[in-house]
Amino acid sequence: MQLTTASQVVNFARELEGKSAKLYEDLAQVYEENREAFLSLARENKKNKLRVQRVYTEVISDALETGFSFEGLNPEDYSIRTELIENNSYFDRIEIVTDAEEKIQEFYLEAAKQSKSFLTDISRAFEMMAKKRVERRLKLRSLQGTISCQEEDDLLREESG
Amino acid sequence: MPVLEEPIREKLVLKNYVGGEWVESEGELQDIINPGTCKVIAKVPFSTEAEVNEAVKVAKKAYPEWRKTTPLARARCLFRLKEALEENFEELSRIQTMEHGKTIDESRGETRRGIESVEVAAGIPSLMMGYNLEDIASGIDEYVIPQPLGVFCCIPAFNFPFMVPLWFAPYAVATGNCIVIKPSPRDPISQVRIAELVDEAGFPPGVWNVVHGGAEVASVLLEHPDMEGVTFVGSTKVAKEVYKKCGQTGKRVIAQGGAKNFMLVMPDADLEKTVSALMTSFFGNTGQRCLSGANAIVAGGDDRFYRRFVDTFVNTTSRIKVGYGLDESIQMGPLQSEQAKERVLGFIEKGIKEGAKLLLDGRRISISGNYPLTSFLNPTVFEDVSAGMTIAKEEIFGPVANIMRTEDFDEAIEIIHSSCYGNAASIFTSSGKSAREFQYRVRCGNIGVNVGIAAPMAFFPFSGMKDSFFGVLHGQGREAIRFFTESKVVIQRWW
Numbered sequence: 001m002q003l004t005t006a007s008q009v010v011n012f013a014r015e016l017e018g019k020s021a022k023l024y025e026d027l028a029q030v031y032e033e034n035r036e037a038f039l040s041l042a043r044e045n046k047k048n049k050l051r052v053q054r055v056y057t058e059v060i061s062d063a064l065e066t067g068f069s070f071e072g073l074n075p076e077d078y079s080i081r082t083e084l085i086e087n088n089s090y091f092d093r094i095e096i097v098t099d100a101e102e103k104i105q106e107f108y109l110e111a112a113k114q115s116k117s118f119l120t121d122i123s124r125a126f127e128m129m130a131k132k133r134v135e136r137r138l139k140l141r142s143l144q145g146t147i148s149c150q151e152e153d154d155l156l157r158e159e160s161g
Numbered sequence: 162m163p164v165l166e167e168p169i170r171e172k173l174v175l176k177n178y179v180g181g182e183w184v185e186s187e188g189e190l191q192d193i194i195n196p197g198t199c200k201v202i203a204k205v206p207f208s209t210e211a212e213v214n215e216a217v218k219v220a221k222k223a224y225p226e227w228r229k230t231t232p233l234a235r236a237r238c239l240f241r242l243k244e245a246l247e248e249n250f251e252e253l254s255r256i257q258t259m260e261h262g263k264t265i266d267e268s269r270g271e272t273r274r275g276i277e278s279v280e281v282a283a284g285i286p287s288l289m290m291g292y293n294l295e296d297i298a299s300g301i302d303e304y305v306i307p308q309p310l311g312v313f314c315c316i317p318a319f320n321f322p323f324m325v326p327l328w329f330a331p332y333a334v335a336t337g338n339c340i341v342i343k344p345s346p347r348d349p350i351s352q353v354r355i356a357e358l359v360d361e362a363g364f365p366p367g368v369w370n371v372v373h374g375g376a377e378v379a380s381v382l383l384e385h386p387d388m389e390g391v392t393f394v395g396s397t398k399v400a401k402e403v404y405k406k407c408g409q410t411g412k413r414v415i416a417q418g419g420a421k422n423f424m425l426v427m428p429d430a431d432l433e434k435t436v437s438a439l440m441t442s443f444f445g446n447t448g449q450r451c452l453s454g455a456n457a458i459v460a461g462g463d464d465r466f467y468r469r470f471v472d473t474f475v476n477t478t479s480r481i482k483v484g485y486g487l488d489e490s491i492q493m494g495p496l497q498s499e500q501a502k503e504r505v506l507g508f509i510e511k512g513i514k515e516g517a518k519l520l521l522d523g524r525r526i527s528i529s530g531n532y533p534l535t536s537f538l539n540p541t542v543f544e545d546v547s548a549g550m551t552i553a554k555e556e557i558f559g560p561v562a563n564i565m566r567t568e569d570f571d572e573a574i575e576i577i578h579s580s581c582y583g584n585a586a587s588i589f590t591s592s593g594k595s596a597r598e599f600q601y602r603v604r605c606g607n608i609g610v611n612v613g614i615a616a617p618m619a620f621f622p623f624s625g626m627k628d629s630f631f632g633v634l635h636g637q638g639r640e641a642i643r644f645f646t647e648s649k650v651v652i653q654r655w656w
């Protein structure tokens with residue numbers, strides 16, 4: 001099923017933020033040494049969730065094309081894991097949340113592109129959310145302890161571009 | 162797709178809100194039916210004449226004290242109301258879907274628009290300032306003081322049960338008047354919920370009142386000698402009557418009537434974006450709004466463009482998902498009632514009979530979910546519609562789009578001007594010159610340029626011309642402030 005209405009897309013965005021927050025809260029419980037870093041990511045997820053909701057309810061109007069702004073987004077293309085896999089290594093678990101961040105970024109970028117003509121404020125908020133993902137992935141890489149200079153340069157280039 | 166939770170879980174029996182109290186009416190009760198599910202969700206009373214008179218009496222009694230309340234204090238009541246509306250945003254939106262049938266996105270949009278009126282009216286200390294000039298003659302000054310008048314009433318239509326009364330009521334009370342609202346008996350629950358929040362916001366008793374009922378209640382309000390002014394939104398036929406009646410009884414009036422809005426598509430328009438915008442215009446709110454697109458005119462002799470427009474329009478329309486508005490995936494809800502659907506069906510029949518080409522037949526109903534089809538229709542598209550046809554002239558108030566074609570821009574303007582209505586018109590073009598020409602020449606109150614629903618924001622007047630509007634000043638913004646006040650002029654000299 002494709003997401004075509006603003007209500008659906010915004011709700012899906014909130015769902016993704018919620019699922020992502022839960023993953024970080026789970027990680028925080030397991031890895032005491034990085035607890036604060038994971039909790040801070042979860043807190044940011046919750047802020048994003050609120051922000052997306054707020055942008056939607058504050059700009060929506062009876063005259064805007066809320067039912068017809070999105071060509072369609074397939075939620076399956078952006079599904080993310082909701083639980084940590086038992087017996088996985090720390091490294092693999094960070095890989096999972098990094099993948100989730102990438103998926104969420106892809107979702108926001110596509111949703112921003114589709115809503116650009118009619119729901120400009122929502123589109124801008126989505127773009128901002130996508131941008132944040134770059135910073136978050138950088139943070140995750142540093143938490144993983146495997147970040148190379150080249151990767152960091154690439155990510156930073158992506159962020160500024 | 163799961164359906165959002167319904168906020169109304171048990172059948173409500175609505176009461177009048179008079180003098181800060183919830184008063185049971187002795188009038189007959191009528192069912193309020195959720196058009197999506199066909200379930201009875203409430204019962205609304207048709208208040209008696211005595212009950213309506215009592216509401217006006219109470220409002221009149223509250224007026225002197227409310228008038229003396231400082232504009233700042235009145236604004237604070239509105240700020241508290243705004244906060245209460247924000248806190249209950251989602252519930253208020255879902256109620257609209259339940260009582261009217263519109264989609265949840267549309268209801269939330271309506272809620273936002275209503276709240277914006279409260280926000281604008283809360284600026285009353287600035288908005289209500291008068292003006293002055295020193296030394297109109299040596300040593301003599303002159304100034305204007307806008308003053309409230311007393312009791313006003315608001316008689317809204319059914320199509321925006323939350324927002325339309327808020328085009329007027331916040332301005333009426335912000336300026337120091339008292340108001341009696343008679344919601345549409347078809348969907349009055351939103352106004353009951355708003356009154357509950359008005360109560361919480363601490364408005365003094367009698368300032369904001371709600372009495373339920375139909376045409377008889379409206380007549381009592383219209384003829385009441387203590388009623389200073391009336392705001393009405395509905396059909397042109399009734400708007401004209403209201404205007405006449407107010408003229409006879411010396412009341413000021415804003416009477417907004419029907420519409421038949423033209424969407425002019427120029428061959429240089431961005432086709433994809435235009436069609437998307439037109440979907441909301443023609444089928445948003447299931448076509449039940451006075452700003453809806455009704456006739457799409459494609460101008461110019463470019464056959465290829467015309468064909469591409471028609472094909473894209475029909476193809477996009479055929480994919481509109483129809484169903485119960487609390488299902489978030491739905492793009493178009495049911496008509497507000499079975500009677501409204503019957504009326505639209507009558508127009509479709511007429512269109513066929515008068516020779517319009519039926520490209521998409523909304524009578525073939527296909528909806529998402531398992532709901533009674535009682536009030537549902539799918540979108541209908543007609544081609545080869547001429548200006549003289551009934552479907553091109555009369556307000557259908559449903560999901561029916563007529564496609565017309567003209568040689569050029571000038572012929573399109575002629576057709577637009579042949580309509581008795583003048584509520585809204587839009588042009589879709591990439592030419593600034595065409596847009597400017599359209600804005601300059603078209604005799605309609607609300608003009609859209611690449612905008613399908615030319616709905617003025619709360620700080621602008623909701624305009625209208627010809628048979629779409631009767632009165633001088635419009636609702637919303639500064640014009641509303643002017644409507645709800647009289648200018649007192651003082652000329653002052655001191656020896």
